[in-house]
Amino acid sequence: MLDLRNPIGYFFLINALLLVGYGLMEPHLVPFGSQQINLNVIWGLVMGSFGALMLALAWRDKHASPDEKDSESTTD
Amino acid sequence: MQVGVVDYLIILIYFCFVLGIGFALKKQMVNTEEFFLSGRSIPSWITGLAFISANLGAIEVMGMAANGAQYGIMTAHFYWVGAIPAMLFLAIFMMPFYYGSRIHSVPEYLKLRFNEPTRAFNAISFAVMTVLMSGLNMYAMALVFKLLLDWDMTASIIVSAVVVLAYTALGGLTSSIYNEVLQFFLVVLGFLPLTILGLMHVGGWEGLAAKLPPGYSHLWAQTGGVHNPMGVDWIAIFCGLGFVLSFGYWCTDFLVIQRALAAESLPAAQRTPIIAAFPKVLFPAITILPGMLALVLVPGLGTNNTDMSFNQALPLMLAKFYPPGMLGIGLTAMLASFMSGMAGNITAFNTVWTYDIYKSYIAKNKTDQHYLLVGRLATGIGILISIGTAYIVMGFASIMDYMQAIFSFFNAPLFATFLLGMFWTRCSPWGAFTGLVFGTLAAVVQFGLTEAHILSYPSAMAGNFWRATVAWIVCFIVTILVSFFTKPKPIAELEGLVWGTGLKSTFGGGVWHKNPLVLAAVVVVMTVACNLYFW
Numbered sequence: 001m002l003d004l005r006n007p008i009g010y011f012f013l014i015n016a017l018l019l020v021g022y023g024l025m026e027p028h029l030v031p032f033g034s035q036q037i038n039l040n041v042i043w044g045l046v047m048g049s050f051g052a053l054m055l056a057l058a059w060r061d062k063h064a065s066p067d068e069k070d071s072e073s074t075t076d
Numbered sequence: 077m078q079v080g081v082v083d084y085l086i087i088l089i090y091f092c093f094v095l096g097i098g099f100a101l102k103k104q105m106v107n108t109e110e111f112f113l114s115g116r117s118i119p120s121w122i123t124g125l126a127f128i129s130a131n132l133g134a135i136e137v138m139g140m141a142a143n144g145a146q147y148g149i150m151t152a153h154f155y156w157v158g159a160i161p162a163m164l165f166l167a168i169f170m171m172p173f174y175y176g177s178r179i180h181s182v183p184e185y186l187k188l189r190f191n192e193p194t195r196a197f198n199a200i201s202f203a204v205m206t207v208l209m210s211g212l213n214m215y216a217m218a219l220v221f222k223l224l225l226d227w228d229m230t231a232s233i234i235v236s237a238v239v240v241l242a243y244t245a246l247g248g249l250t251s252s253i254y255n256e257v258l259q260f261f262l263v264v265l266g267f268l269p270l271t272i273l274g275l276m277h278v279g280g281w282e283g284l285a286a287k288l289p290p291g292y293s294h295l296w297a298q299t300g301g302v303h304n305p306m307g308v309d310w311i312a313i314f315c316g317l318g319f320v321l322s323f324g325y326w327c328t329d330f331l332v333i334q335r336a337l338a339a340e341s342l343p344a345a346q347r348t349p350i351i352a353a354f355p356k357v358l359f360p361a362i363t364i365l366p367g368m369l370a371l372v373l374v375p376g377l378g379t380n381n382t383d384m385s386f387n388q389a390l391p392l393m394l395a396k397f398y399p400p401g402m403l404g405i406g407l408t409a410m411l412a413s414f415m416s417g418m419a420g421n422i423t424a425f426n427t428v429w430t431y432d433i434y435k436s437y438i439a440k441n442k443t444d445q446h447y448l449l450v451g452r453l454a455t456g457i458g459i460l461i462s463i464g465t466a467y468i469v470m471g472f473a474s475i476m477d478y479m480q481a482i483f484s485f486f487n488a489p490l491f492a493t494f495l496l497g498m499f500w501t502r503c504s505p506w507g508a509f510t511g512l513v514f515g516t517l518a519a520v521v522q523f524g525l526t527e528a529h530i531l532s533y534p535s536a537m538a539g540n541f542w543r544a545t546v547a548w549i550v551c552f553i554v555t556i557l558v559s560f561f562t563k564p565k566p567i568a569e570l571e572g573l574v575w576g577t578g579l580k581s582t583f584g585g586g587v588w589h590k591n592p593l594v595l596a597a598v599v600v601v602m603t604v605a606c607n608l609y610f611w
Contacts, residue, residue: 002100004122004254008261011093015086019401022082028399033276040401043269047405050265 003062009054016048079225083404090408091239093258094415098243098251108447111248112180112427113338118250120344122257124351127335129256132263133213133417136363137410138220141390144360144367145377147305147537148292149610151367152360156295157318160353160603162326164596167349169575170327171336173498175345176572179337182330183432189497189573190565191505192436197512198490199432202330203425205486207458209331210421211465217414218466220391224407233466236411237459240418244426245455249338252423256335259412264355266409267362267390273397274369284365287372295610307534308541316541320548324487328494331424346592353599357606366393418462426454481523481540488544489515489551496555499575501567507559515551519543 023040030039105111118126143151179185183202187195217236218229243251278284285293291304298304299313308316326332326349336348370377370389373396377384384392394406430451439446493512496503522543525531533539570577588594 001104001117002097002254004257007093007097007100007254008258011089011258012261012265014089015405018082018086018089019405022401026400028401030273030397030399031277032273039269039273039399043265043402043405047265050261 003058005054005058009051009056009058012047012051013055014051016044016051019044019047078400079403079407080400082401083407086401086404087408087411090262090412094239094243094255097254097258098246101247101251101254104250105246105248105448107444108430108451110250111448111451112423112430113334114248114250114253116338117340118253118338118344120339120347120351122253123335123339123344123348125260125355126253126256126338127332127348128352128355129260129263129416130252130331130335130420131417132256132260132413133209133216133420136359136417137263137267137413138216138387138390140360140363141367141370141393142386142388144364145371145389146367146386148288148368149295149360149364150292150299150304150306151364152295152606152610153306153313153317155356155360156603156607157313158322159326159356160599161318162322163349163353163356164599165323166327166333166336167346167592168596170494170498171346171349172342173573173575174333175337175339175342180431181428182328182333183428185573186493186497186508187432187436189570190508194493194505194509194512195432196437197509199428199436201486201516203428203433205482206331206421206425206428207461208465208468208482210418210425210458210462211467212469213414213417213421214462214466215469216387217411219387220410220414221407223388224391224395233463236415236418237463240415240422241456241459244419244422245452248451249334249423249427252419253335253338255419256416259416260355262405262412263409264362266405266412267366269402270390270393270397270406271361271365271369274366274373274393278369278372284368284372288368289371292368292371293610295607297611302534302538306537308538312538312541312545316545320488320491320544321483321541323495324489324491324544324548325483328490329487330428331420334424334427343590343592347590347595350592350595350599353596354602357599357602360606366390369393418459422455422458422462425458426451429454429458481543484540484544484547485516485519485523488519488547492548492551492555496552496559497574500559501570501574501577502559502564503555504559504562504564506562507555507557510558511551511553511555514554515547518550519547522546 019040023038023044027038028040029036109116140151140154143154174182174185177185177188179188183195183199186198214233214236218232221227221232222229243255247254275281275284278287291298296310299308299310302309336345339345339348367386367389370393374384374389374392377386377389377392390410394403398406430447434450435442435447489512492515493508497508522531526533526539526543533542567577
């Protein structure tokens with residue numbers, strides 16, 4: 001069965017790269033209280049971190065030993 | 077609104093992923109059990125997020141933002157009174173019957189517990205309701221993309237319909253569930269910055285409360301009477317929303333329950349609504365708050381002086397705060413919410429149609445492959461009908477009013493049937509059927525009287541709450557009365573279907589963080605805390 005964390009991880013990572021890249025090339029500043037922030041870059045990093053976390057979790061489970069997998073499945 | 081190439085690119089990437097998931101799962105859809113119930117093999121964190129995401133359609137995103145602008149923080153009653161208690165009740169008390177009886181659909185439970193007519197009545201009314209709700213999501217999506225991008229409404233409806241058709245027909249319920257989880261994260265990450273930016277702009281919650289009209293920042297303080305933004309008192313909130321509409325939807329609507337039935341075990345099925353309840357408690361932050369912020373930050377919203385209706389609160393906030401790039405994420409999040417709402421209804425529709433109508437009354441004893449094909453065809457036909465119903469929604473002033481009107485017809489009386497059926501062995505098959513018919517008729521008659529201005533309420537929402545309450549009471553009383561005069565099912569036939577007949581709620585027993593009772597207690601504490609903070 002497809003590990004759902006992989007498509008989720010890749011989706012957010014690709015979009016994060018797009019946002020950060022675009023945000024650095026074309027900075028659009030938006031008001032954040034009394035300051036101005038580059039929302040694309042900041043939120044791109046947040047989304048990228050989330051995507052990387054999903055991929056890391058999927059990778060960890062794929063490479064877990066059979067014993068570890070068994071103990072996880074019994075608690076599900 | 078300035079939408080750039082980068083925004084269209086993000087939308088395109090999203091379409092590629094949802095279709096890709098459908099294709100990746102296609103080869104596993106070899107029989108009806110896989111196609112309609114995901115082989116009952118999905119972990120609870122996925123079914124839990126899909127449970128909440130199937131409900132995260134236009135109603136949740138655009139409708140709740142619109143209500144936030146129209147009614148203020150009182151809209152959060154739809155979450156903290158109108159959802160959480162019912163979701164926990166479903167998990168603890170009702171899921172053992174649904175999952176334990178190995179049913180494929182909610183109407184099938186009614187057949188086992190009562191009789192064929194009760195199942196047929198529910199299956200047909202549910203099928204009608206799902207295509208009406210699916211149409212609602214299509215309409216909302218077309219409205220948004222017309223407003224934001226000036227896309228043709230019919231073209232928007234057809235494009236989204238084709239994409240949903242492709243991934244649900246290919247990958248069945250699993251594809252729908254997987255995409256719903258992707259959509260869940262996209263909606264959260266897509267709208268959260270809007271709330272943060274908006275609150276920073278107005279000086280936090282205190283600043284927002286100070287700028288709102290009187291009463292818009294209190295949940296309960298003005299519910300002693302009807303002089304509050306929603307026009308309902310606490311009795312209507314508890315009875316109409318908190319009990320009847322809420323339990324009627326969350327505990328009997330197959331759209332959400334189907335996600336729990338796909339879980340890998342009974343404990344996982346019980347955890348499904350509870351896992352869903354955690355984000356549900358916090359969702360007002362990304363659905364209602366943007367609407368309330370829009371009321372302050374978008375001059376003229378909802379007034380007669382402009383053509384900006386409350387339904388446009390969220391799109392207008394996107395236009396105000398998001399630059400190109402994030403705008404693509406926000407638009408895709410909206411698209412995702414509409415598509416998850418549409419797909420959720422369509423997968424529920426094709427299951428009920430195939431199992432409870434086609435297989436039961438039209439073509440019995442066919443091969444499994446035949447029913448698999450019928451399920452795929454039903455997906456297409458359901459979407460075609462939904463396109464037609466999208467145009468019915470256009471006649472309603474508010475998305476939420478439309479939805480609550482539908483629920484008061486179908487779900488409110490059904491909950492009385494389930495409550496009596498699951499907890500009272502004396503409840504007879506014909507008592508249930510008669511009660512359900514009379515309850516639904518009571519709602520329809522009351523709706524007709526309101527439309528004819530013979531009955532009136534302080535607001536459309538108050539009318540929905542009271543109509544649901546009356547429908548529930550009529551169904552409850554008629555079911556009990558008729559049950560006393562008709563023959564109940566023998567106890568032996570009710571084994572595992574009624575409380576106290578062999579099947580009891582399981583409370584896990586494993587590690588504490590997977591115990592349904594412990595998880596439910598944490599959700600209750602969070603909900604009470606939210607109510608007290610916004611009192």
